[in-house]
Amino acid sequence: MTGRVQAARILLRAYPASWRDRYGEELATILEGRSLTLPIVLDVLRNGLLQRIRCAEAWQIGGIVLSTWLVVGTALNSVRPFPGWAYDLFWQFDSCILMAIGYLSISRDRKSLLAAAVATGRAALVGIIPELVLGVLWMAGLVHPTILQPNGSPMILGHGITDLCIRAGVAVPPTHMLLVPLAAAIPAAVVGALGAMAARFVSAFREGLRPGNIR
C-alpha cells in the first residue's frame, strides 16, 4: 500500500462507518489521486466531523453536550464558587438539555416515547462521566474532598439526587458519590420523556395546522 493510499484510508476514519460504506470508496479515489495539502486535510477532517454529528443520534450528541457542560461548570466553579442562583441555573440548564434530547429523539431520530426516555437516560450516563472520574480521583486521594463538598467548596457535584442529599445535610460517602449519579439516569429519563411528549404535541399541532386539516 502506497503512502498516499494509506493516508487517504486514515483520513476516511474521520467519517462515520455508515457514511464510509456508501461514499468512502469514491472519496478515497479522489484523495489518492492528489497531494494531500493542509487545506485538503482540514477540509476532509471538518466535513468528517460534520457527518459524524449528522449521523449521530440525539443522545450521543446530548451526552457530549452534558459532559462538556459539567466540565465547564466544574472549571468555572473551581475558579470562583457559584452563588446559589447560578448553581440552580446551572442544573436547570442541564434539565433543559435533557428535555431537548427527549424532544430530538422523537422529532429527529423518529424514536418511540419509551425509546426517547431510554435515550435520554443513556445521554445522562455519558454526561456524568466527568463526575465519575472526579469521584474516582477523590477515592484515590488525588482530589481534595472539598472539591465534592458544598459550603465554600470549589465545586458542588450534584446531578439531582446527590445535590438533594447534600442540601438535606445527609453525609455522602465516596462510594455513594459514584452510585448516586448513576441513579440520576432515571429522573433524566423522566425529563426526557417530557421532552418527547412535547415533541409529539408540537408534531400533532403542526399536523392540525396543515391547510387540508383545517375545517
Added chain:
Amino acid sequence: MARKLTAGPFSDPELLILASLAEGQKHGYAIMTDVLTFADVELGPGTLYSAITRLVEMRWIEPCQPSGRQRPYQLTPAGGRHLQTQLAKMRNLAKIGLKRLRVI
C-alpha cells in the same frame, strides 16, 4: 488562481454541483474539475462529498451505475426544477443590482 469557497453566489456548493450536473452525469472528480473551470471555485473533496450527500438525501441528484471505483451522479427532475428556480432568482438579483448601479 482558483477562488476558495467563501461568500457570494458561488459559496453554495450544492448549487455549483447542480449546475455542473445540468450538462450530464459526472462523478466526483469530474464535478470538481468542471466547477473549477466554469466558476473558478476549488471545491475541497470533503466539501464536495458533504454536498453530494445532502443532494442525494434531498433527491435532487441520484447515483448512476458505478464505473470502476467512481460513481457518477445525475440531476433528478426535482433537482432540475430547483436549479432553474435558483438561477432565475440570481438572474433577477443581478438584473436589479446592475440597474441600480446604472451599469445597464
